Amino acid sequence: MGNLHESIPMSASELLMRKVPAGGHFFNPARPAESPLGVTWLAFKPTREDSDGLSLSRMKSAAYPDFLSLEQFAARICDGKAPEKHFYITVLSVDELIDPMGLALQLTPDPVDRDPGHLLIPRLNSALDKPTRDSFALTLARAHCQRLIGPFNCNGQVVSSFIDWHRP
Secondary structure, X not given: OOOHHHHOOOXXXXXEEEEEEOOOOOEOOOOOOOOOOOEOHHHHOOOOOOOOXXXXXXXXXXXXXXXXXXXXXXXXXXXXXXXXXXXXXXXXXXXXXXXXXXXXXXXEEXXXXXXXXXXXXXXXXXXXXXXXXXXXXXXXXXXXXXEEEEEEEOOOOEEEEEEEEEOO
């Protein structure tokens, strides 16, 4: 029998989270043409580990209380990592990912032990040809990041001041 969280339908208004490393290749506010929030296309580029698809996580809400909160998601990212490791979290909405600019992306629940709201975008995987993969990643960075929160460090704390950018 499948996991209970695989059968929970997604709402168009539901929010999703993805880690964005703090390095300049993934987050660069000096490049607003690429993304209004400074998230570069590399934050959405599938890596070798993304053979099943690009990973995101469904955000905890009143309607979805079993999923991870932003703080829990940050803590899960940090598990076993050095305290000096810094990152941001970008927030996207399901309705913008269902058919962003004709990309026809499918969101597939893929719950794991420490993240019952884990999901995949199977079409965005490491085997996808480079031009298509890079085009999808650029479209996601440019048009679909709603918020960027952080920076966080790997003790789950926000570094210096808490920054919560919203897309203009």
